[in-house]
Amino acid sequence: MARETREARQPWLLLAPALTTIFFLLVVPVLFVVVYSFWLRTANGSDQPGFYMTNWAEVVTDPFYRDILFNTLKIAAVTTFLCALLGYPTAYFIARSRGNKAMLLMLLMLPFWISYIIRTMSWINILGVSGALNSLLLSLGVIETPLQLLYNEATVVLGLVHFLLPFMVLNIYVSVEGIDETLEDAACSLGSTRWQSFLEVTLPLSLPGLAAGGLLCFVLAAGTYITPLVLGGPTDAMFANLVFEAIITQLDWPLGSALSLVLVAVLGALVFIYNRFFGMAQLMKGLS
Amino acid sequence: MDNSKRYDRLLDRYKSGDVDRRSFLGLIGAAGLAYGVSTPFAKNALSAVKEVRFDGWGGVVSEAFRKHAFDPFTKATGVNVVDGTFGSGDEYISRVKASQNGEYNIAHLSGVFDYARYHELGLTSTLNEDNIPNLKNVIPKLVDVFRGVTDGKLSCVPFDYGTTGIAYNRKHISDEEMQEKGASILLDERLKGKIGGWSDWRTRIWYAALQTGQDPNNATDMDAIWGAIRTHRDLLLKYWGSGAELMSLLAEEEIYVTEAWSGRVFALQEQGHDIGYMDPPNGFGWQECLFVLKGSPMEECEQLLNFMLSSEASIAVAEGQNYPPALDPAKVDLGKKIPTLPAFDPTGTLSGLTFAKSDYWNGNQQAWSKEFGRIQKGY
Structure with missing residues (x-):
């Protein structure tokens, strides 16, 4: 009995440092943000503690925030789709290549050696x-005459795809790599073409990886503010830019807190849906 | 007796049983502690007090400060200056708000309105002016306006001034066209997609006031102003957010015209770019100060301010950053380059410049910055 108790405690003891860190560096600050969202900003920029629904009422009822949120989700969706389109063939090629996988994977990781802002x-x-x-x-x-190619929504998407593509490729790669190649051969031996065996066997089996990559790309794209700031035009702001502006430019931390919690809630809901259908295990597999 | 002999004697006493194990280890620990607080480690820890943090606008401005003021100051006094940068005064005030007292010390603030905001937030300090004798050489008008905010005392010293005028690419816009159109050039359909603009709500509203024929320090028709800002936005390629970005957009010819900071345009001209600069009537004049935050090491800060107001440092920095210094030309010989800088006033009265009224702008800051944020994003 004592041994069982000890064994039951062991995982928690091992997890304790990580859980403590997460609690103090993530949960507690988020709780602060929740509290802040109910405060008010005074005219001189200082905060007025209390329990006011003003910020929440504004965020929920004002179509300005809703429109920017939809635009953000649209840009994130387009980015994710393009990452999947470009990432799948790349990941498939790496997974099925002979001999030079390590080098190809290293090439894939190379961009991470350079700062995201510089890229x-x-x-x-x-x-x-x-x-x-x-x-x-x-x-x-x-x-x-030179073409005006910069500072529009297309360049924002381009910048995001550039940033997020490796995340998609790695997740799909892990998934494709785990598929037994003989399954495709078996499908071919039963009369399917290579293309049919891919569509009927490989693609369905690799969907969890594709979904994991999609989730990562979507969440990261929806939360970005640097890319629209650097590559976007006047009307290409995303939701994180609103948070930045409320907190930095307007010194309205309570409103900025409410806005950031809305973004967390929307993206959290997406993660919840993903977990419901695919489970978080695939995501962890992709990250490992 | 050296430390190794002391240790040997203690060890002998322990081995012979004169000292028990607990006392022996206790004495070793105490010796270690004494060593730690009395050696170079302690010196390093104590010397951290002799450090002042300075935050400024980055780019050529920070380079000028580092080269002509901070490095010579450190060499002369031993006080290290750690310099950081910010993209806007709003960004900096937000950082300060999130910090502990003393974390940030001196900032290169722009405009009296920012100084007033810090005062309202209770972040001002009180300078001992006896420690800053070079303050007597500063243009009195620049000093008095700060005294007015902080009840006759100072939490900053004026350092330089300049204007936010209009920069234009002479290959595409002639000097004559600029003179004719003034601030309205920023609403010219012909230049659609080649117009820039600073993403600063004050500057946008100031220029919209000029474009709609209003007093920028007392606009009466805000609908007209928001309309002008929307028109400008629809013709715009990009809102820029820093001096470096401004210079890049102009130098790369991504944009042909924008409002711009006088010193940055002068820097572009020095680099050989054919960029013109014009201050339209009632153009945006501003004065910058070196502001000392509450909780800072005052003596070191005052020492640095006095050093920076010395004619040698002040003129060298001014020539480096291309903004005229706050030194009174009637009292100090400013050399050859400074009289050629944009916005320079040889009389020292600054009567030709229009500055922002801090009460007016700070009183509307909350509503206007928010409204501009929306318009900026297409609303």
Whole structure:
């Protein structure tokens, strides 16, 4: 009995440092944010403690916030779709390649060695009026005046895809790598074409990886504010930009808290739905 | 007697039974503690007090401060200056609000309105002016306006001034066209997609007031102002958020015209870019100060402020960052370059510049910054 009790305690003892850290560095700060969301900002920028529903009423009823939230979810969805479209063939190729997998995976990880902000800003040198692409097109005589390629929604999506693609590829790769290749051969031996065996066997079996990558890409895309700030135009703001603006520009921490909790709630709901259908185990597998 | 002999004697006493094990270990621990607090480690810990944190605008401005003021100051006094940067005054005040007293010390603030906001938040300190004798060389008008906010005392010293005028690419916009159109050039349909704008609500409202023929310090028709801001937004390529971004957009010819900070435009001109600069009538004048936050090491801060107001440091920084210093030209010889800088006033009266009235702007800050945030995003 004593041994059973000891064994039952062991996981908790091992988890204790991590749980303590998460409690103090994540749960407690989030609770502070929850409390803050019920306060008010005074005219000079200081906070007025209390229990006011003003910020929540504004966030929920004002169509401005709703529209920006929908726009954010739309951009995140488009980004996720493009990441899946570009990431699947790449992941499949790496998983099925012979001999050079380690090198290909290292190449995939290479972008992480450079700061995300620098990677995002690099597009200015590529797509700018005097950037690499325009210079090339001008020198080839394809265009006479530089094209205005930057600072629109398309460049925001491009920057996000650039940032998030490795997350998608890694998750799909883990999933495809775990599929027994002989299953495809078996399908072919029973009369299916390569394409049919992929559609009927490989794709369904790799869906959990695709979903895990999709979830990661979506959540990270929906929470970004640097990319629209650097590559977006005047009307390409995302929801995280509203949080930044409320807290930094307007010094309205209570409203910023309410806004950030809305974003957490929406993305949390998405994670909940994912967990309901696929389970979090696949996500952890993809991250490992 | 050296420490190793002391240790040997203690060890002998322990081995011979004169000292029990607990006392022996206790004495070893005490010796370690004494060593720790009396050696170079302690010196390092104590020297941390001789450090002042300074936050400024980054880019060429920070480079000028580092090269011409902080490094010579550290060399002369041994007080280290740790310099950080911020993109806007709003960003900095938010950081300060989240910090502990003393974490941030000196900031290169722009405008009296920011100074007043810090005062309202209870973040001002009181400078001992006896420790800043160089303050007597500063243009009196610049000092008095700060005294007015903090009941005759000072929590900052004025350091430089400049304007937010209009920068334009001369390949695409002539000087004559600029003179003719003034602030309205920012609403010119012909330049759609080639216009920039600072994402600062005050600047946007100030220029919208000029575009709608109103007094920027006393606008009466806010609907017209929001309308002008919307028109500008629809013609805009991008709102810029920092001096570095402003310079990049102009230098790369992503934009042809924008309102811009005088010193940054001068820096572009020095780099050989054919960028013109114009202050329209009632253009946005501002004065910057070196503001000392409550809870800072006052003596070190005052020492740094006095050093920075010395004519050598002040002129060198001014030449580096391209903004005229706050030193009175009637009292100090400012050399050859400074009289050529945009916004420079040789009389020292600054009568040609229009500054923002802090009461007016701070009183409307909450509502206007929020409204601008919405319009900026397409509403």
